[in-house]
Amino acid sequence: MGSSAGAKQAPPPPAAAPKGGADESPAAEAPTVDSRLPYPNFRELFTLKNYWKTIRRNDKDCGKMLLARYLNQHPENTSKYPKLKNVDGATVDVSCNNPGFETVAANYLKVFDDVISAVEEKPGDVQPACDRLVAVGKMHRSKVSDMQNSAFQDMEEPFLNMVKEALQDRFNEKAEGLFRKFFQFLSFIQLFGHSFIHSFIHLLVFDDFCRILPHIVIMLFSRTL
Template sequence: MGAIKSKFFRSKSGSRKSKEDKPVKEKKQKKKVNLPESQSARKTVDPRLPFSNYRQIFSIRNAWKAIQRSMEEHATETFMRFLNSHPHYKAKYSSISGIQDGELEELRKNQDFEDKSMDIYCIFDGVIANLENVDKAIQEIQYGAAATQFSHKMVKDYHDPFIENIRLVLGSDRFTETTENNYKLLYGFIQVELCKHLEEEDEPTVIEVSKADIVEEPTEEVVDNTKIVADTEVEVNLCVDDAS
């Protein structure tokens, strides 16, 4: 029994000793992984565009996806907001010129109005899709300019309704100050290129002036000095005759 016990203890102590004799492994150091540079960081921006980095283009495209889901609806809403602010522009479009200001809601059902609304939105859609190919983007503007029937002044006045509609679509959480600035830069680029193919101003407005508005300046009486001299000579002669 004692022999067995001693044998057991020897085997146990031997196994413990073998474990202690094993060299301690050094901890592996973590290797640094060089991640590939993002595509947006590698891409350059055409100098004709008003952007300083490609991230701005990426932001514009990402936000525009929300517009593209219902582009006809958003185009109509923007154009309605535009005409509500500037109702005199209705006269430019024969299909809606007879609609009264209070009946603009009826335009939602007007197919001609939707088509006209889409003319300007299609330009923005085409430009945003081709911001990496500026020549193609400029062609999109040139091709669609005439259909809008816009003038320089109308393009300027369309700015605020357009930006406001994007604000409403994206909401306050997504429509950040950066997004707003990027879209204003985009609008400025399109405005400059679009105005190259549009009339400078609308047709001049005829202003009717009533007679009551006309102030007549008093006319100066022309004195005939010859007549005065002649009358004086006659009077002198009469006095001479009387004296004689």
């Protein structure tokens, strides 16, 4: 009778999969990003969302900082807001506790937060975010007298400054680039609507679109004169 020592050993059982399984890797879990967004992958959107958490935690001061800087740079627009009738746009700052000023500041920041929240919920379909922004733009123009489309674009620098102040030493070239793209994305929708953006993004990379935007604006507005 042969010894059992020479018999083939049964193969060991497969190692147990780590908790959560292989699908836990970022690459496997990364959602698809809607092509209308100015980010080529979910990682950039994820980074933007993490930065934005700091602003959410300080939303009241951030909103006031955004509006104060905007009015400082464009004091002539103060009179367009009925709630700001007792506010001096040229000198107002974040310490202002005027109820009307605080309300307008909170409403402006809420627009940005609502769009980011909608994108967070469905990164693969930004239609709800686009619809929200278009609706807010229409409502804003109906409530604020003689407000031009360019007024929203004038808020880009105050918006970036607000982000810079909120992030402090975390604000770097990458953060600036992510938020600048985000703001320009919102501006494009405000100016042209989401359907225009969707068709153009498929033809051009975002940076190219940024470079030719002034020419598009001139062309479109010249046709209305």
